[in-house]
Amino acid sequence: MKNLLLLVLSMVAATREATAQEDAQCVRERAAMVETIRAYARSDASVLGQQGLSERVLEAMAQTKRHLFIPERSCSIAYADGPVPIGHGQTISQPFIVALMTQLAEVAPDHVVLEVGTGSGYQAAILAHLARKVCTVEIIPPLAEAAAKTLRDLAYDNVSVRLGDGYGGWTECGPFDAIVVTAALGQLPPPLIEQLKVGGRLVMPVGPAYTTQQLTVVEKLAPGKTTTRAVAPVRFVPFTRSQT
Numbered sequence: 001m002k003n004l005l006l007l008v009l010s011m012v013a014a015t016r017e018a019t020a021q022e023d024a025q026c027v028r029e030r031a032a033m034v035e036t037i038r039a040y041a042r043s044d045a046s047v048l049g050q051q052g053l054s055e056r057v058l059e060a061m062a063q064t065k066r067h068l069f070i071p072e073r074s075c076s077i078a079y080a081d082g083p084v085p086i087g088h089g090q091t092i093s094q095p096f097i098v099a100l101m102t103q104l105a106e107v108a109p110d111h112v113v114l115e116v117g118t119g120s121g122y123q124a125a126i127l128a129h130l131a132r133k134v135c136t137v138e139i140i141p142p143l144a145e146a147a148a149k150t151l152r153d154l155a156y157d158n159v160s161v162r163l164g165d166g167y168g169g170w171t172e173c174g175p176f177d178a179i180v181v182t183a184a185l186g187q188l189p190p191p192l193i194e195q196l197k198v199g200g201r202l203v204m205p206v207g208p209a210y211t212t213q214q215l216t217v218v219e220k221l222a223p224g225k226t227t228t229r230a231v232a233p234v235r236f237v238p239f240t241r242s243q244t
């Protein structure tokens, strides 16, 4: 009996040690990912300008456990700077693109932000580190459910997830200081421009599905008045529309 107890205790200790080692490995891999993103931003000054990525955005990337948002929950997959499949034909974007879109949205601590295309919930979590409130819409039911659970389990209390077609935005949650769309569409959805505050920014891949799109930043100067600039070529999954 005593031996059995000792065996169980040593197994618990071994598991704890393995978890601690894995955690330390994850922390190192995540820090390396942040350095890769920083290096990209420096080498591609034409995209972000001289100021590059802000420390606030890099800090949010450093604090967010991307491995808990992907099906494999593997750190070596999560912290390589590449897109990762999340099921249902969808992918979580490359970390550098997540950082770039977040930077371009210019999120401040008092901001209310809309994301269209919740996917895994990772981009929403990054935004939640930087903004007061994040509202995010996902059209595929199991993804919306899984993301809501992940965000809840990780205590992201300032994020609300809604199931639906994000083309129409989310009026009750807005108006928004920033909107980030993570699926590609040929044109800007007018309801999103409408729900953007004056001075706010919409960041979105604009272009045809299954090919290269332009990452586009729209700034709302006044009601009915916007400026639009294309920032970089990107490849996103298609923005789909609900049939109902």
Ligand code: SAH
Residues within 6 Å of the ligand: 086, 090, 091, 092, 093, 116, 117, 118, 119, 120, 121, 122, 123, 124, 137, 138, 139, 140, 143, 164, 165, 166, 167, 182, 183, 237, 238, 239, 240, 241, 242
């Ligand atoms: N931002 C996500 C990745 C998004 S992949 C993350 O961090 O994991 C793009 C997502 O947009 C997919 O989950 C897709 O189902 C969703 N999507 C596509 N069209 C949509 C629409 N009309 N409304 C809401 N979500 C949409």
